[in-house]
Amino acid sequence: MSRFTQELKVIPRAMRIIVAFVLLALSSAFTLFVMFSNDQGLAHTPEAAKLLMIVGVGIVPAIWLLLIGYVYADAKRRGMRYVMWTLLAIFIPNAIGIILYFILRDPLMKPCPGCSQVLKSGYTFCPLCGTSLLPTCPNCGRGVESGWANCPACGTKLPSPTPRAA
Numbered sequence: 556m557s558r559f560t561q562e563l564k565v566i567p568r569a570m571r572i573i574v575a576f577v578l579l580a581l582s583s584a585f586t587l588f589v590m591f592s593n594d595q596g597l598a599h600t601p602e603a604a605k606l607l608m609i610v611g612v613g614i615v616p617a618i619w620l621l622l623i624g625y626v627y628a629d630a631k632r633r634g635m636r637y638v639m640w641t642l643l644a645i646f647i648p649n650a651i652g653i654i655l656y657f658i659l660r661d662p663l664m665k666p667c668p669g670c671s672q673v674l675k676s677g678y679t680f681c682p683l684c685g686t687s688l689l690p691t692c693p694n695c696g697r698g699v700e701s702g703w704a705n706c707p708a709c710g711t712k713l714p715s716p717t718p719r720a721a
């Protein structure tokens with residue numbers, strides 16, 4: 556749950572305020588509609604159901620707006636093309652743009668341990684200060700993953716990885 560609330564904080568404050576207003580406006584508009592409508596079906600609807608409709612009418616657009624705000628801010632912090640992704644999230648119907656975003660998004664960027672510049676993941680060395688970010692092959696200098704026995708680029712046997720403490 557704490558991770559979820561943390562992710563919610565990524566959404567820009569302006570967007571959260573807009574969402575609150577939309578929710579309020581839709582609910583009050585619908586309340587007025589229910590109060591002054593001459594619709595026969597509505598007249599026979601129980602009060603509790605009307606209340607549920609008033610609350611529910613704004614929920615879907617509110618969640619949609621929150622997701623778009625999230626895509627915008629999250630794509631930005633991941634160093635992705637956030638304008639393109641925000642537009643895709645808005646204009647592809649049935650939230651398919653938003654779903655695509657969650658499937659295709661890049662991993663989170665991490666700060667360099669040397670100069671604390673925020674970098675895209677996958678770099679072997681920091682492009683600014685040269686700090687090694689991944690283990691490298693002693694022969695060709697390419698990045699290798701811990702647990703690999705041989706370098707995939709030049710075939711050099713890699714120093715055996717230290718066994719993980721149990």
Ligand SMILES: [Zn+2]
Pocket residue numbers: 667668669670671672681682683684685686
């Ligand atoms: Zn650096």
Ligand SMILES: [Zn+2]
Pocket residue numbers: 692693694695696697706707708709710711
């Ligand atoms: Zn190598």
